[in-house]
Amino acid sequence: MTQADIHPHQVSRLLLVLAVVGPVQSVLGWSLSAALWPGYDPVVQTISELASPESPVRYLQSSFFILGALIDIVVALRFTVLAKPARVLIFLGGLATIGLTIFPTPLVGVSEPHRVFATISFVIFSIWPVFGMRLGREWPPIVRPLASIVATLVLGAIAIGFLAIWTNPEIQTAGFWERAVTTSQAIYPALVIFLSWRFMKNQSRNSSLSNKS
Secondary structure: OOHHHHOOOOOOHHHHHHHHHHHHHHHHHHHHHHHOOOOOOOOOOOOHHHHOOOOOOHHHHHHHHHHHHHHHHHHHHHOOOOOHHHHHHHHHHHHHHHHHHHOOOOOOOOOHHHHHHHHHHHHHHHHHHHHOOOOOOOOOHHHOHHHHHHHHHHHHHHHHHHHHHHOOOOOOOHHHHHHHHHHHHHHHHHHHHHHHHHHHHHHHHHHHHHHHO
């Protein structure tokens, strides 16, 4: 009996790799880009400004945006532990990241298309857990209702807090809070993938032992 016979929604090694690469490339992208731009203030300035037309590291940060978007799209296509509505949302979130990269924000002024795509991205990556929840003990606890609802509330609160700061020019900590949002939104799906893999692995092992006995 194969693992797929025990549960049809196993977590592949590719997803485990992406669970590691996703958060690492996100933090590495804006950290490296900021380090290569003398005078850039990561507390005040947003990550998007690293990819602005006037930025000396525009193409470096943009490449990390695209990499992150591609990872989201692959996760949406392959991570079938999540219910389909969440996978559709994550796919659209990946497209929104591509959109905000194509329409960068200027250092002076505002790009409305960028702001729209960025807002869509922040919202999607805050609410997807509740749309991905599964019912039944055969599913990992991390995707059952309690964990999904709590995660959505926490991610949503962080995102709303940032959006309130981002749209208020009088507050000078938008860069810091955006990094808090993007880091939490990158780590949580990685955590879901890892805990789902661990649950499925233990479930498969227990089923195999039961069949042998």
